[in-house]
Amino acid sequence: MKGRKKKPLPSYIGDEEFLSIMKFVPKQHHRLAFILGYSSGLRVSEVVNLKKEDIDLKSKRIFIKEAKGGKDRVVPLPKRFPASYLKLLPLKCGARALQMKFRLSVKKAGIKREDLHFHSLRHSFAVRCMEKGIPLNQIQVMLGHESISTTSVYLKINPKDALDNYEKLW
Template sequence: MKKTRKPHKPRKLPKCVRPEEFKQLIKVTPKKDRVARISFLLAYGAGMRVSEVKRCSPEHFRENSIFIPESKYGVERIVPIPKGWKKEFTKDLPPIKSIRTLQRKFKKYSKLAKLNPQYSFHSLRHGFATRLMESGVPPNQVQVLMGHSNLATTSIYTRANPIDALKNYEELF
């Protein structure tokens, strides 16, 4: 008897937080909740995974980068960060209890910011990758910054954004 294959499902575009949404998220996140603010900035501004953010400590910060000793696949990587982040993030960097804590904080504040309820903490990382691709950073460089082992993983961000496509269409006609 022949086995039947399931039909191939096309990969959906990742749910990503847009710049204006991120600004709103930071706006509703209290300054006293340093864990949330720093975590959101690292995920959105440096493309760090939630597990990498959780393990981040002051000694991982360099002047303009963060050294990630063990990423998802046990590979070291260096992620660039804007000047000034090291000073801001390493002073009184609070310990993060768990990954779940970060995910709960994201859900709490994203709800306050009235963001898409389908967003997850990982949507911040997707926002980072999408911004890079939309800014014209070559896919192989995005791959390195994201810590992807395979360029095919990075290629999901090269798909056209329907909103941007519509804007471009309207500008032409």
């Protein structure tokens, strides 16, 4: 029987894997890009287009202008974001270079997973938000998803939280 191909679940990494990867990222601008993907859920194109004035250190916010779909959004800035990173913006590398550097860093870290790519950092942000109990609709807003069904794929990755919440009913 023919049908639609089953879409694979988004690939993501945990904190330990992320830290292992970061050990093999010596250049500060690459480190900044990976941190923004992992800790704020930015797309590679959003990282590349980020400017100093898009970051508000006081309110700990990043203003993403004209994201995918042409919409603006606000995302959280990582808690321990060094002010010195601002001088690295805008980044002096393109999206393809960041994607290649991420794959190389994964390989150097000895992580044997072909499914990992820069966008996996964004998926990891979403999974971590779910693990921390952030409501799905708030994750949707931070990721800039038009539809909640796009965000709901992360429920399939970590069904434990849904089961834990179900247990609270009884």
